[in-house]
Amino acid sequence: MTETPTATRLLRAQGVTAPAGFRAAGIAAGIKASGAPDLALVFNEGPDYAAAGVFTRNKVKAAPVLWTQQVLTTGQLRAVILNSGGANACTGPGGFQDTHATAEAVAAALSDWGTETGAIEVAVCSTGLIGDRLPMDKVLNGVRDIVHEMHGGLTGGDDAAHAIMTTDSVPKQVALHHQKWTVGGMAKGAGMLAPSLATMLCVLTTDAVAEPAALDHALRRAAARTFDRLDIDGSCSTNDTVLLLASGASEFTPSQADLDDAVLRVCDDLCAQLQADAEGVTKRVTVTVEGATSEDDALTAARVIARDSLVKTAVFGSDPNWGRVLAAVGMAPITLDPNRISVSFNGAAVCIDGVGVPGAREVDLSAPDIDITVDLNIGDAQAAVRTTDLSYAYVEENSAYSS
Amino acid sequence: MTETPTATRLLRAQGVTAPAGFRAAGIAAGIKASGAPDLALVFNEGPDYAAAGVFTRNKVKAAPVLWTQQVLTTGQLRAVILNSGGANACTGPGGFQDTHATAEAVAAALSDWGTETGAIEVAVCSTGLIGDRLPMDKVLNGVRDIVHEMHGGLTGGDDAAHAIMTTDSVPKQVALHHQKWTVGGMAKGAGMLAPSLATMLCVLTTDAVAEPAALDHALRRAAARTFDRLDIDGSCSTNDTVLLLASGASEFTPSQADLDDAVLRVCDDLCAQLQADAEGVTKRVTVTVEGATSEDDALTAARVIARDSLVKTAVFGSDPNWGRVLAAVGMAPITLDPNRISVSFNGAAVCIDGVGVPGAREVDLSAPDIDITVDLNIGDAQAAVRTTDLSYAYVEENSAYSS
Known part of the structure; x- marks a missing residue:
């Protein structure tokens, strides 16, 4: 049941409708004042x-997170409805009723359209x-209209990826094709990329045959290694949600290892797209800490460096100010x-x-991709965190208007 | 032995030489390329x-921190030598030898000048x-020259306060006069204001009669309530040092409570001066968390909010974006x-x-002093952290040149 890696193709022009058994749509419902798809x-x-x-x-x-956590206890979903133009967070019981009413409306519209659906089969995401x-x-x-646009x-999939954008400048989608099955995905998010779970909204789809427990294993493992290690500003959203739906339409059951690998690759690619389009980014930065006594220590140290405003502003200025990296790692609560x-x-x-090494102040950091590697030289464990620089544009995007 | 609070006067035009028994000097020794005092x-x-x-x-x-921690084990100091223009951090054994040689040179110069002094009585600070x-x-x-300028x-005191400035735009000093004794101080630092110990270099002096243990008690208590709760960018310097020297020249022995109170007031005022002159500051922000189940929880939550880039950029933009405050407090590892x-x-x-409260988006935050108060409503404990906004100028100061 295992295919060779060379039999796979990763395509960025495709997303959630690349796997068989999925339809998607994106429309402008008037939630955003701008009239953009939402x-x-x-x-x-x-x-x-x-x-x-x-x-x-x-x-x-947020209310949609509380709702979706509840409906996912069944391990089954027929549909995901997502809106941009409002997070529906900190909106109290009224906001939760709005989420519930949205799921009910999606279920009714899908039932009218010909597929008997209950609200408990509908996940809701807002941003x-x-x-x-x-x-x-x-x-x-909008819900009544959108089922006719699928x-x-x-x-x-492309329309859907556009409709979930907020401060994103480009949609993010990707599909990984195996000979017999496919995993697709879309994501949005460029601001609240986070310590515990990066971003954002992300919907992944596959036509593989897989039990909920197998999907859960693959998704948690992938999120921990990708979205969880993308840290743009240390802020963690109230709405972060990553969903994985399997249609079984390929009638192919991959091994757990192959499923894990495919979901990881799709998440990793979406993560790179989120990093490249992060708010105010002028440099893409990877911070790797190696030689640590544990992976936890390596990850903690990498995160402290990746979040340090003085390191991030130095990178923006293409300044090889390694002393700030040392000062940052010295703050990490780890063995060193x-x-x-x-x-x-x-x-x-x-x-x-x-x-310091002679000539260290002359290292050229003008390139858009910056790799910072710290070797603690006391062990064998390593971990990497993706981040960006801290630029004027980041300050502008986050101060000039409410988002 | 207790004086009434009304008998005290706080004067910002005075610093470390306000108490009896202290001399000070600041000169340009050529350490800074600019020729400014250093x-x-x-x-x-x-x-x-x-x-x-x-x-x-x-x-x-840094080497001077390692040195000064050693010499302070005696509980005695005759002199503090401070330089700007170089932190002498991450400079290896050679850097430590430089610190040692500086202390030896100060001791020799003071001995020549007429006061027999050993290197072990000389603290060294660098920035x-x-x-x-x-x-x-x-x-x-410079060391040979400076003893003649005292x-x-x-x-x-004023010359000394100027000579320790780096990115500071103004010197920071203050003196608190009681009828019979005085506490004075100077500080520098506007960038690496920190999680565990803010900034910076700070020298406090008093002419009170006090044992090292009494000074240590007063200083630790004051630092925990002031410098420790000033958090500009979450970064913690390699060189942070706060020293308190007592000459006994007043021949007056204050109670521990009076000493504690005086040191706290001087530290609190220097802290406010550091906040007001922080890198890129356009707003002075105080984050207060109340109604917590413990002071530790309140402090942790206040610090998470004070460090959040999205909160800080919103404040810079005078945007009453309270949702970002909620999202930040929700990340704090506390009971809520x-x-x-x-x-x-x-x-x-x-x-x-x-x-949200109706009208919340119309609250005017254009003033330079912003108070953010969060009530967790689950307990009686509270704590406050001082911070600043995150502005274009912060990014500029920290990206345009090495510092």
């Missing part, structure tokens, strides 16, 4: 409806400004020996055993 | 030489770029109930029981 639907035609999800670890959770109630007349009208072809730490920028050693 | 000396004429200090909790400690060795010929020539009058959290901006309620 409502998306992903529909699983079956024959299977297995699903899994991972959610924000923020204690302040946008925290604290405002959604314009429910527009949401409910396409199984690639345009359906300051006299054994080495640092390199894009492969050039700038600090060895805690002391 | 070497300061604070000298305790006695009759007592009791001293205490608190230091950065960064595991990567500036991490990773470069100091130009020791200039440092040692003044007991206010100009001595999201449905009981209330938030106010400058006294105006914007969120009650986790839900």
